[in-house]
Amino acid sequence: MTEPDFEPPYLFPDYRATQMRAPRRELVRLPDEWFHQRRGPAFGRIPVKPEDADLTRQHRGEPLGERIIVTGRVLDRDGRPVRHTLVEVWQANAAGRYVDPVDTHPAPLDPNFTGAGRCLTDDDGVYRFVTVKPGAYPWRNHPNAWRPAHVHFSLFGPQLASRLVTQMYFPGDPLMPLDPILNSIADARGRNLLVARFDPQTTEPEWALAYRWDIILRGRDATPSES
Amino acid sequence: MTIPTPSQTVGPFFGFAMPFEGDAHAVSSGSDEAVRIEGQVFDGAGEPVPDALLEISDDDQFARCSTDREGAFHFTVRKAPYFDVLVFARGLLRHLATRLYLPDADLDSDAVLQLVEPERRHTLIASESEGGLRFDIHLQGDQETVFIQL
Numbered sequence: 001m002t003e004p005d006f007e008p009p010y011l012f013p014d015y016r017a018t019q020m021r022a023p024r025r026e027l028v029r030l031p032d033e034w035f036h037q038r039r040g041p042a043f044g045r046i047p048v049k050p051e052d053a054d055l056t057r058q059h060r061g062e063p064l065g066e067r068i069i070v071t072g073r074v075l076d077r078d079g080r081p082v083r084h085t086l087v088e089v090w091q092a093n094a095a096g097r098y099v100d101p102v103d104t105h106p107a108p109l110d111p112n113f114t115g116a117g118r119c120l121t122d123d124d125g126v127y128r129f130v131t132v133k134p135g136a137y138p139w140r141n142h143p144n145a146w147r148p149a150h151v152h153f154s155l156f157g158p159q160l161a162s163r164l165v166t167q168m169y170f171p172g173d174p175l176m177p178l179d180p181i182l183n184s185i186a187d188a189r190g191r192n193l194l195v196a197r198f199d200p201q202t203t204e205p206e207w208a209l210a211y212r213w214d215i216i217l218r219g220r221d222a223t224p225s226e227s
Numbered sequence: 228m229t230i231p232t233p234s235q236t237v238g239p240f241f242g243f244a245m246p247f248e249g250d251a252h253a254v255s256s257g258s259d260e261a262v263r264i265e266g267q268v269f270d271g272a273g274e275p276v277p278d279a280l281l282e283i284s285d286d287d288q289f290a291r292c293s294t295d296r297e298g299a300f301h302f303t304v305r306k307a308p309y310f311d312v313l314v315f316a317r318g319l320l321r322h323l324a325t326r327l328y329l330p331d332a333d334l335d336s337d338a339v340l341q342l343v344e345p346e347r348r349h350t351l352i353a354s355e356s357e358g359g360l361r362f363d364i365h366l367q368g369d370q371e372t373v374f375i376q377l
Contacts, residue, residue: 006233007377008320015236017318020271021366027376028342035324035375038311041284046247046291077229090244100240102278116244152238154245160284161377165315165322167235181235184320190233218231218377 006190014180016141036161036219043086043156046118053119055089055131063113065094065132069202069210070168073125074155076220081125082162088154089129090116096135096149105137130208136175148175148182159219168213169195234322237315239278246293252303253288263359264327265301268294268314271367275299279316281364283327285309308332314364324375327362328352347373 010022030036056062070089074082092098092115095107099114113132121127134149150167157163169176176182176195185191193216202210237245254261264283268276275298282291285307292300304310309332314323326339328351334340340348350372353360364372 006230008233008235010319010321010323012320015318015320017236018320019318020274021276021316021318023323023371023374024271024367025347025371025373027374028339029376030339030342034339035311036377039286041282041289042287043289045249045253045289075229077231079229088245090241092240098240098243100243102239102242114243152235152241152244154237160311160324163282163313163322164232164234165237166232167238181320185233189230193230193232194235215232216229 006185006187006193008184012180012184014142015184032161036159038160040156040159040162040219046086046088048086048118048120052117053129055113055115055117055129057130058114059112061112063093063110063132065110065113065135067130067208068133069128069130069204069208070151070196070213071126071128071199071202071210072196072213072215074121074127074157074215074217075125076158076162076217078220081123082121082157082217083123083125084120085158086118086120086156087127088116088118089131089151091131091134091151092137094132094135096137107135107137133170136173141180146175146178148173148179153215155215155217157217157219162217162219164215164217167194170211171195171197234320236317236320237280237322239317241280241315242278242293245280245291247291251290251292251301253283253290254303254305256303258305260306261303262306262329263301263303264353264362265299265356265359266362266364267298268300268316268364269298269366269368269370273368276316276366279314281315282313283310285311309337312364314366316366319366321377323366324377325364325372326351326375329360330355343373
């Protein structure tokens, strides 16, 4: 490929966990039609209910924190909407604590917040979640290391090469320049693609701030094009 | 130029979100041609990776499994010559892709295997084991699995 690569490397020593987990041997390059252009996984067994898109209504009460809308479009390399593809999200609560039992950060759990959601994109490739803004939290990568607030995203898309697991960040977060996971992407243009923008038009008065984040997946929809 | 959205690690805390009921079973274990594939994920020190998420697929099957404390995973799939396998984990800034061949596939004529150094081909081939097949994944080290450039 001749295009510049904005992906993180496998080995990025500042993110310590890469040191024993990044492959060291050369990866095998296959012709695109053998792997990359194969149809994406049939994710239809993963259950998606309409209420899965509202993370603030999965319990008896409302979660604490700043209620937000996170929305955007999922597009392919040609800028065409990726329709009816699965979007999965998960995040810490407003205090920076995950429900996950692996998380031992001494911040409070919120009995009204799990922090996991799913939805399918619509005919225009649009996804939309209602949630609360996640808090920052410490991790032990280096002394006084804190992750910037982020929402984890997982997407499928039309081809095997479209599969994407990534993280969405919030604009203006002072922790971003200090975060080795985000800064594993060498080029600022790549990093900026992971930062949502505040969207006053979509913000709902007296109810919730909105953040807009579009996602470009590798690969192309199988639908034949005019050309 | 459109730049694809870059990848970031799945992190350690996906276990409450990504699993779903029956996720490791692309077909029910009692069905015709069902085969159980199990294995472990290891890091470069040979330590099990307890926080990996694996996905296995072919044209019409899909299954997902999180590794346990021993780095172990299992899938139940309908037999096929090979499967595409994706590996997500804390410490993987981008997922890894590999192929899993069944031992009775036509391995000598497979075009992908021909592109792999002969001494590393075995890392892509499941082995017969009690009750099914075994397929270990070594992220790094002497036994490093052959991974496909994304």
